[in-house]
Amino acid sequence: MRVATPGPAFSRPAAPAPRPRTDRAGPTAERHTSVDDRRDAPDGAAAILEACLAGRLSAPVALGRLLLAAPPGDAVATLERALAAVAVPEGDRARRDRLAELRALLGELHAGGVTVAELARSDAGAADAPGDAVARWASFFDRAVAASEEASVALYSLGSPRILERATAEVVALLERWGVLGPERRVLQIGCGVGRIEARLSSKVREAVGIDVSAGMIAAARRRCAHLPNVRFLQTGGRDLRAFGDGAFDLVYAVDTFPYLVAAGMPLVEAHLREAQRVLRSGGDVVILNFSYRGDVAADRRDVARLAAGHGFDVLALGETPFTVWDGVAFHLRRGA
C-alpha cells in the first residue's frame, strides 16, 4: 500500500498518500549487478528486486512496491518480464528461493491489487496539494476499498486474503507479546480500514472499537464483523477523538494510519496524541505501527520520542521492526499516571 503514500502500506508515495516506502529500497538502496541491468524492469525495480533477493525486503512488500513503480496499464506483464529476466548465481540457494517466492506470489496477484496500485499512482502528488488532506484520504480510500478490501489496507497483500491474513496474524501476535490485550480491555483503533484487526481481536478483548474517515471502509468493516457483538465502528471527521469520553480505553492503536496524519501535518499528529492521552485510562497503551512514510526511521524515532515526552507518555518500544510479511515499524507508549 504505500504507493507513495496513502495506500496500502508500501513505500514510496505514488499516490496521494504519504510516501510509500518504496523508497526505502529506492535511490539509496544498494544495487546488485544481477538485477541492476534489467532492461525491462520499471524504474526503481532493480533496487527493489535486489533488496528482496538479498533478504532485506519481504516478497509481498517487494511486489507491492514493484506494482507501484510499474507503468500504468501494463503492470503485470512488466513485472513478469522483470522477474523472468533475473539471473541468480548457481549455488545461491537463498536468492533462488526468494526469486521463486516472488514468481509464485505474482501468480497470486489479484486484479483489485493492480487497480489499487493504479489509483495510488494516479493520486500521487495529491498529498502535497493545497486543501483538506483528510478529505482527500477519505476519498482515496473510498475508491481503493471499492476495488479491493485487502489491497486497500495493505497493498503488499496484492489483494490476496491469504497474504493479508498472514500479516494480520503477525500484528496481533505483537500486540499479545506487548501485553496490551486482555479480556477486560477496551481498545480503539484509529484508521481501522476494513476491520481486519478487530475481527481478530474480538475474542481477545472486552470491546474493540474502530474509527475511520472513509465511509467505504466503515461499511466494509461493519460487514466483516457483523457477527461480533463486542466490535463497533464509527465514521469520524479524522481530526480528534471527540466521540469518546475521558479514560474510555485501555489501548489506542493505529496500523499504517499515522503516515496519513503526518502527511496532513504535524498539528494533526499532535492532536491525536493529545486525544489519545485523554481517552486512555492511566497506564493505558498507545501502539503505532508505522509513523510516517518518509523512509527515515531515525527521524520517526526522534518525532515519536518528542511527542511522547510532550504528551505524558513513557516510551516502551521505539521503532522496532518485528514483522516478516510487512515492513511496519513499531512504537509502544504508555500513559503515565
Ligand SMILES: C[S@@+](CC[C@H](N)C(=O)[O-])C[C@H]1O[C@@H](n2cnc3c(N)ncnc32)[C@H](O)[C@@H]1O
Ligand atoms: C493503510 S489503511 C490501514 C487500515 C487498517 N489500519 C489496516 O491496517 O487494516 C489507512 C486507513 O487510515 C484511514 N485514515 C486516514 N486518515 C485518517 C484519519 N485522520 N482518521 C481516521 N482514519 C484515517 C484511511 O481511511 C484508511 O482506512
